[in-house]
Every structure is written in structure tokens, then in C-alpha cells.
Amino acid sequence: MTEISMTVNGRAxxxxxxxxxxxxxxxxEHLRLTGTHVGCDTSQCGACVVHVNGRAVKSCTMLAAxxxxxxxxxxxxxxxxxxxxxxxxxxxxxxxxxGFCTPGMIMSATDMVARYRAAGKELTEEAIRHELxxxxxxxxxxxxxxxxxxDGAAKMAAS
Amino acid sequence: xxxxxxxxxxxxxDAAAKFSAASDxxxxxxxxxxxxxxxxxxxxxxxxxxxxxxxDLVGVKVSGRKVTIGAMTTHAAVAENxxxxxxxxxxxxxxxxxxxxxxxxxGTIGGSIANNDPAADYPAGLLALAxxxxxxxxxxxxxEFFTGLFSTGLDEGEIITAVSFDAPETCGxxxxxxxxxxxxxxxxxxxxxxxxxxxxxxxxxxxxxFRHEGLEQALSKDWSAAAVDGVKISADxxxxxxxxxxxxxxxxxxxxxxxxxx
Ligand SMILES: Cc1cc2nc3c(=O)[nH]c(=O)nc-3n(C[C@H](O)[C@H](O)[C@H](O)COP(=O)(O)OP(=O)(O)OC[C@H]3O[C@@H](n4cnc5c(N)ncnc54)[C@H](O)[C@@H]3O)c2cc1C
Ligand code: FES
Ligand code: FES
Numbered sequence: 001m002t003e004i005s006m007t008v009n010g011r012a013x014x015x016x017x018x019x020x021x022x023x024x025x026x027x028x029e030h031l032r033l034t035g036t037h038v039g040c041d042t043s044q045c046g047a048c049v050v051h052v053n054g055r056a057v058k059s060c061t062m063l064a065a066x067x068x069x070x071x072x073x074x075x076x077x078x079x080x081x082x083x084x085x086x087x088x089x090x091x092x093x094x095x096x097x098x099g100f101c102t103p104g105m106i107m108s109a110t111d112m113v114a115r116y117r118a119a120g121k122e123l124t125e126e127a128i129r130h131e132l133x134x135x136x137x138x139x140x141x142x143x144x145x146x147x148x149x150x151d152g153a154a155k156m157a158a159s
Numbered sequence: 160x161x162x163x164x165x166x167x168x169x170x171x172x173d174a175a176a177k178f179s180a181a182s183d184x185x186x187x188x189x190x191x192x193x194x195x196x197x198x199x200x201x202x203x204x205x206x207x208x209x210x211x212x213x214x215d216l217v218g219v220k221v222s223g224r225k226v227t228i229g230a231m232t233t234h235a236a237v238a239e240n241x242x243x244x245x246x247x248x249x250x251x252x253x254x255x256x257x258x259x260x261x262x263x264x265x266g267t268i269g270g271s272i273a274n275n276d277p278a279a280d281y282p283a284g285l286l287a288l289a290x291x292x293x294x295x296x297x298x299x300x301x302x303e304f305f306t307g308l309f310s311t312g313l314d315e316g317e318i319i320t321a322v323s324f325d326a327p328e329t330c331g332x333x334x335x336x337x338x339x340x341x342x343x344x345x346x347x348x349x350x351x352x353x354x355x356x357x358x359x360x361x362x363x364x365x366x367x368x369f370r371h372e373g374l375e376q377a378l379s380k381d382w383s384a385a386a387v388d389g390v391k392i393s394a395d396x397x398x399x400x401x402x403x404x405x406x407x408x409x410x411x412x413x414x415x416x417x418x419x420x421x
Contacts, residue, residue, distance in 0.1 A: 019165035055264040134259025
């Protein structure tokens with residue numbers, strides 16, 4: 001067992017977990033934050049994306065122990081009384097059907113907006129498609145997801 | 160995943176000591192190859208020694224044309240380094256094309272080359288750049304380092320600390336990514352500097368990354384995409400798998416070499 005402590009969605013989280021616990025299992029099973037999903041066992045689908053120290057990572061491909069001391073944000077940490085602008089944009093642009101991939105899509109989307117803003121680069125439609133290479137959606141065909149991210153990025157810039 | 164005992168190393172020496180003390184230890188870097196392999200129960204180390212906390216292993220240094228990249232530097236950090244982009248844009252492009260953003264935030268150059276996947280990108284870059292691989296025991300030239308499919312010149316427990324190279328006058332990289340995995344179905348890195356041309360091919364050889372002599376000779380005489388057309392590219396020794404056969408890969412070598420130069 002390993003003692004771990006980290007900050008999840010602004011709150012201190014501490015536990016003693018088996019050493020082989022993946023971050024996603026710590027979030028879902030121990031903290032009951034089941035918004036983060038698991039869609040594959042090959043690290044390819046992106047349903048499990050969360051932010052660790054401000055960067056998108058696949059929480060199925062990181063040990064909870066490796067996140068010791070980190071700031072973790074999950075989909076549950078985005079809304080602040082009302083939906084986060086990116087969540088609102090997915091709702092308004094029909095960026096989801098079954099919703100299974102959506103938490104990962106939104107966490108990847110807010111990460112790419114932040115990175116492009118920091119680098120002073122324009123997040124074009126083409127760039128969004130390229131940035132989504134690690135997020136797979138089984139339902140939508142991506143067009144509305146890309147539209148939602150364009151809209152969400154504009155909303156984030158305005159808010 | 161089988162049970163495993165987790166350790167966080169405080170320094171390279173500490174990691175080496177923890178590795179020696181373990182019955183069947185393995186170093187953990189970004190985990191983007193090792194953890195999926197463990198989840199599939201294809202690897203079952205007794206102990207994992209996490210290198211993540213070792214600050215000395217992280218960072219890109221550019222002084223003049225001399226480039227040093229710490230083993231634990233992520234693909235994203237290489238891709239975003241503006242100073243490196245000025246002296247060696249192709250390595251920056253290569254790093255930015257590995258996997259997807261979340262993989263690039265975790266995966267490291269040390270982990271990538273230690274793994275030496277025959278379809279990985281960095282092996283082609285480091286071989287074409289005649290890089291030096293620094294370990295906790297010695298320095299190894301890229302020509303001696305990449306020894307075959309998933310195999311390297313590293314000894315048991317040897318830890319990569321950094322890679323270094325002199326940025327060449329010109330270099331370029333182009334890969335044809337597998338549409339599902341983004342790994343190279345074939346990738347070609349070309350570099351020219353100090354009168355020498357080096358061309359390294361990944362994703363194609365059935366024995367892993369290799370230098371292409373025919374392309375090197377032709378490009379030494381005439382550094383142009385047109386020169387690539389005159390080179391005979393044999394399908395002997397190339398991989399055939401569900402993605403494509405050896406003849407297709409031979410053609411990809413030509414196509415990627417031209418794109419890398421352009
Ligand atoms: C979805 C997906 C897509 C990918 N696409 C690509 C791609 O397009 N191109 C590509 O090149 N790669 C790709 N990768 C692999 C990725 O680049 C990995 O980051 C890399 O192969 C391994 O690096 P790591 O830091 O994650 O190492 P780990 O997985 O932690 O370790 C890999 C191996 O290296 C050893 N090791 C790690 N660090 C050291 C060190 N300093 N010294 C000695 N041994 C060490 C470990 O013990 C282990 O055996 C992809 C991975 C995923 C999950
Ligand atoms: S569950 Fe993490 S990438 Fe699929
Ligand atoms: S909405 Fe169903 S998987 Fe994306």
C-alpha cells in the first residue's frame with residue numbers, strides 16, 4: 001500500500017491505496033468521481049482525460065502514486081454554480097449523443113484552449129481536429145464536437 | 160495489472176540503488192508504454208522505480224548549436240521549446256507529432272528510446288542526428304544504441320540521463336502515421352551538417368530503425384527531393400503486417416524522404 005495525497009477539484013484528498021492503483025480508479029472508486037470514464041485498455045480513447053497540474057493526461061495511464069502532491073481537475077471540478085462555458089457549448093451545439101466520451105472531450109477541449117491561449121496561437125478548426133487525435137467518439141462523427149469546441153473557446157475568451 | 164511495489168526515486172543514484180535492491184524492477188518514466196503493457200499483463204515487474212521526481216533529468220538546454228535534452232523531458236516540452244525550434248525545427252516537429260496531446264504531456268524521450276519500438280519516432284531522429292545517449296554509467300553513440308526490435312545497447316539497470324547532439328545545418332522529418340495509433344507506418348529523418356548526410360528510417364525495418372545508405376549517398380551529392388527519385392529502395396528486410404506490406408513501405412520511404420527534404 002502507498003499513502004497518497006493530492007488536491008482534487010480544489011479539495012485535499014488523502015488515502016492509502018494498493019501501489020498498482022491507476023489514477024482513474026482512485027478518482028472513480030475511492031473519491032466516487034465517476035464523471036471520468038474508462039473506454040479502452042489501450043490508452044487510445046481519451047474518455048479518462050483529466051488535468052494534472054494544469055495539463056490534460058489520460059488518468060488510465062498514470063498511477064495514483066505518481067500524482068502525489070498534484071493538483072487534479074476532473075469534469076466535476078469545472079462547473080461553478082452554472083455550467084462551464086465549454087460544457088454549455090457542448091450542450092448547445094449537440095456535441096454529444098450518448099455522452100460517454102464527453103467528459104474526456106471537454107477536459108481535452110479546455111486544455112487545448114488554455115495551451116493555445118498561452119502560446120498566443122489561434123485555435124483553428126483544423127487545429128482542433130488535430131488536437132482531438134487522442135479522443136474517440138463512437139457516436140457523433142466529430143463535426144458537432146469541433147463546433148462545440150470552437151464555440152466554447154469563444155465563450156471562454158469572452159468570460 | 161499484477162501487484163507491484165511503487166518507489167519514487169529522489170535522484171539517479173537513488174533510482175539505481177532501488178533498482179538493484181528489487182528482484183525484478185523496472186524504471187517508470189511517463190508510463191505511456193509501460194503502464195498499458197502492465198495492464199495487459201504483458202509485463203509484471205516486482206517493483207516500479209518512478210523517475211518523475213528527479214529534477215536533474217528534466218529540461219532542454221540549447222547553447223549555440225549544442226542541444227541537450229534530459230531523459231525525463233516530455234514530448235510536449237520538446238515540442239513547445241522555442242529555442243530548440245530555432246536550431247533544430249525537425250526534432251520539435253517530430254515530438255509534436257507523437258501520439259496525442261495527453262500522451263505528449265506524459266511520455267518522455269528517455270522512455271521512448273529505452274523502449275525502441277520499431278515504429279517510434281525519436282529513434283529515427285536521434286540516429287539521423289548522430290546523437291549521444293548519456294547514461295548513469297557512460298555515453299553511447301546512437302549508431303550503437305539502437306540494436307534491434309525493442310532492444311538497445313543499455314545494460315540491465317542502466318539509466319538514461321540525457322541525449323545530446325549538435326544541431327545540423329538542415330534537417331527534416333516526415334512520417335506517415337498509422338491512422339489509429341499515430342505511430343509511424345514509416346517515418347524518415349534526414350539531416351545534413353559538417354559535410355555529412357544521414358538518413359534514418361523508422362516504422363519500416365523488420366529489425367527496427369536503420370540508416371538508408373542509398374539515400375545518404377544520393378543526398379550527399381544533391382540535397383533535393385528530385386535526387387530521391389533516382390535511388391533504388393529495396394523492400395528486402397522491410398516489415399509486412401496488417402497495416403501494409405513491405406513494397407508499400409518501400410514506397411513510403413521514398414515519399415517520406417521527399418517530404419522530409421521539402
Ligand atoms: C495512444 C498512444 C500513442 C502513441 N503514439 C506514439 C507515436 O506516434 N510515436 C511514438 O514514438 N510513440 C508513441 N507512443 C509511445 C510514447 O511516445 C511513450 O511515451 C514512449 O514510448 C515511452 O515513454 P514513457 O516516458 O512513457 O516511458 P515508460 O512507458 O514509462 O517506459 C518505457 C520503457 O522505458 C524504460 N525507461 C524509461 N525511462 C528510462 C530511462 N531514463 N532510462 C532507462 N530506461 C528507461 C522503462 O523501464 C520501460 O521499459 C504512443 C503511446 C500511446 C499510449
Ligand atoms: S480509458 Fe484512458 S484512454 Fe481509454
Ligand atoms: S457521444 Fe457517444 S461516444 Fe461520444
